[in-house]
Amino acid sequence: MRFARYRAQWSENPAREVLAGMVGTFALIPEVIAFSYVAGVPPAVSLFASFVISVCIALFGGRPGMISGAAGSVALIVAPLVHSHGIQYMLAATLLAGALQIVFGLCKLHVAMRFVSREVKTGFVNALAILIFSAQLPQMLGVDWHTYLLIALGLIIIYLLPRVMSVIPSPLVCIVVLTAIVAFHPMPVAQVADLGELPTGLPSLVWPSVPWNWDTLLTVAPYALAMAVVGLLESLMTAEVVQDATDSRTSPRMECTGQGISNIAVGLFGGIAGCGMVGQTVGNLRYGGVGRLSTFTAGAFLLILMVLLHDYVAMVPMAALVATMIMVSISTFDWRSLKGLVVAPKLSSLVMVATVVVTILTKDLAAGVAIGVLLSGIIFAWQAMKQVRITHQRDGDSDVYVITGQLFFASSDMLREAIDLRTDARRVVIDIRHAVVHDITMVSALDDIVARLQRHDVVVEVRGTSTLNHAMLDRYANSDVFDIKE
Incomplete structure (x- = not known):
């Protein structure tokens, strides 16, 4: 029965899944490259990591339809280690983080997610939507009017094309059309090539070149533990978003072990640890990617773009990716929660707002969730005491x-x-x-x-x-x- 369900998650509506996964790929590229600079590693490290994670999590993860990659929350954690000890220690920390995630999954520590209230989850999603939009602002400030024109055209294509044709996801059409415009009519706009040097070869197996002793373990262990916990938290929160959107069940235990296996593979291929990414996942879901094939495609297509279509990817105008991410941001935000601020109990609204504010101020999703859970606990204790x-x-x-x-x-x-x-x-x-x-x-x-x-x-x-x-x-x-x- 389980094998039949697993096989169905690969074979259902393959054309739709592949196209949705391709949308997820283009949504990955700008954020992954941006996160590589946060972590202090070359773009190739994050891009190859996203390829490996997506492919592995498609095979071993517990949540079909979820896009995983090199995420900003993990990049923030590992940045001090990279700056102080170098990339090799980061790879060792990634391997240890993956092993810890497998242990967490086997020990069923995912049950801690039961303490995350609905208000915290809503705040998490809304904060992420705001962060996704704010991440596009550098590409929209101090630019020529051509950039604004292309962004506007991209949004028109993304939102109006589905009314005429829905076979091909409109963000893909947006990217192709805007790239063709820039190719045939050059204009002063930023392109993907301006983000940094893109990889041109295949990833290869590596082993961290560090002294394997207690000193190394004591150095990387705190970072590995933080990466494992934050990565699982963000992944399980993303899985909850998919579960709510698709009315399907999630296997948190399998997701924990799948993330662990994926991060071990990432470390062996010289990448940075990653986790589930809500924005990219929402884009995938929006265009019908609910199975494992869309997740696999997001990673495999990323490798194809980097290796075989490298020159064409470099030509893609950032305006096309900005338009795509604005759409993802709008789709991610829970607009009904704004009405809830008025009609919901004030303390519940406080939890949601606090989660959003802390996340935005720290740019750390884990910090926002931690504050939200803490406030929820205090409010629950207060309400119980009053009874x-x-x-x-x-x-x-x-x-x-x-x-x-x-x-x-x-x-x-x-x-x-x-x-x-x-x-x-x-x-x-x-x-x-x-x-x-x-x-x-x-x-x-x-x-x-x-x-x-x-x-x-x-x-x-x-x-x-x-x-x-x-x-x-x-x-x-x-x-x-x-x-x-x-």
Whole structure:
């Protein structure tokens, strides 16, 4: 059954998949070359890495239709290592990052994605759309009017052509038409060749030329760990975008191990580690690339362009790629979230906005997601704390406290404030049968309250101790009252 599903992911509508993958290739080129300068490596290192990653992830990944390549988040992490120790240490870090990702996949650490709320995911996507658009601004500032004319023409082709013909993706037509215009009517516009020297040969197997000892391991390990975590985070977030867009299931575990295998292959071919790329993936999905063939094509076509069509790729005007990436940016942004800012709860909107703002300011998707997850956790704790109810009534010579809700570190002070430790009652009943105690902070708080009351010769009864975690009680509670079995 699994093999039949895997085979179907390669064979369904091959013409559409190939054309969509070609769109993904052209969307890769400008960003990958730009990221190579961020990392401090030649463009060939990032371009070959994107080829290897796309081909490998098509074979071993868990999310068909997702485009992977040398991403900016990973480039930011590895840049200090390249500047301080050189490319060879980067290759060693890439190999180790791939191995760690395989371990993460085998250990099922992808479950951490369950802690990423919908607001954070929306902020992630919107921030990426803004970053994609802002990355095009250098190509639109301080340029001749010819560039603006070509960008406008490119956008017209991209958005109007599908109304007439949808067999060939309009971004491909845009690139071909604008390249032909510049070829037959030269004009002062930037071309792909101006981005840097493009590779002309095939990638070859290499082995990092570093001393294989503890010093090297200690040098590359922190970078490898960061690359592995950030790469998986961005890949799994991208996979979520594909899953939502296609109403299909994702195999996070397979995606983790697939990314690991891909990055090991990248390191062996002299490339920089990579991960899933949301913008390119959205472009791929927009034109029907939902299978593994489109992902494979994005990488294979990139190699063909670099090796066989090198001279033609160098002639492509940047205006064509800018128009394509503007389309990708507009498609990526969740425009419905703007309405949500008005109608959604303010705290939920705060999480989304904070994710966007931090991501844009740091240009680091992982930082934005981390802040969003942290805020989501704080807000959840705040909301759970507000649901705690403590009622008190006097029953003869007894004080009875009935507690309901989620009891954890954030609500421990509420309990201390609610229970009168200087009571004149001879007996205090603390009823937690309708509450849930989650952590040692609350167990310690209960234990402290009981101990203080007992020091004033008050008899204390805690009802509901059978629902507590007795391992926590044995370790953190000292009062005999917790030995009550109900």
